Amino acid sequence: IVILCATCVVTCPDKEAHTEALMDVLTDVMEEEMGDEMTENALKFTISSMAIGLGKMIVKNNMEVDNYFLISVGKVGSDENERIISVGIMNHVFTISKEELLKKMKEEE
Numbered sequence: 835i836v837i838l839c840a841t842c843v844v845t846c847p848d849k850e851a852h853t854e855a856l857m858d859v860l861t862d863v864m865e866e867e868m869g870d871e872m873t874e875n876a877l878k879f880t881i882s883s884m885a886i887g888l889g890k891m892i893v894k895n896n897m898e899v900d901n902y903f904l905i906s907v908g909k910v911g912s913d914e915n916e917r918i919i920s921v922g923i924m925n926h927v928f929t930i931s932k933e934e935l936l937k938k939m940k941e942e943e
Contacts, residue, residue, distance in 0.1 A: 842904040847922030849899040852908040855927035856897070856920055857890045863932050864889070 847855075864886060893910075897919070900907045908920035908927075917938075920929045930938075 839904060842924055845923075845925040846901060846903060846906050847925060847927050848901075848906070849894075849897070849908075851925075851927050852899050852906065852920045852922060853890065853894050853897065855922075855929050856893055856908065857886070859929050859932055859935055860889050860893065861886055863936050866932070867936070 896910050898909050899922075900909065904923070906922040907918055908922070908929075909916050909918055911917050920927050922928070929935075
């Protein structure tokens with residue numbers, strides 16, 4: 835048990851790992867929503883790349899990561915509306931699904 839706990843402490847993901855994992859999901863969602871049209875037109879591709887970069891900046895600035903030594907938890911929102919969006923353990927970050935992210939994005943609109 836001590837070795838397992840020590841491994842978890844050493845390999846606990848940081849904020850950057852949570853941001854990257856969430857951006858992978860966000861990028862997949864954006865690519866699915868924009869469809870194949872994005873790759874056909876260079877301007878649309880450039881705009882989508884800028885949107886992904888902007889999304890990463892927004893996620894990085896709005897996401898809080900609490901480190902509990904064994905695990906880390908990524909959250910967004912204010913105190914009364916705080917939502918857990920990722921959990922990290924042993925160098926791996928588990929995020930919300932693409933479907934859940936898309937649903938939350940549509941709710942925010």
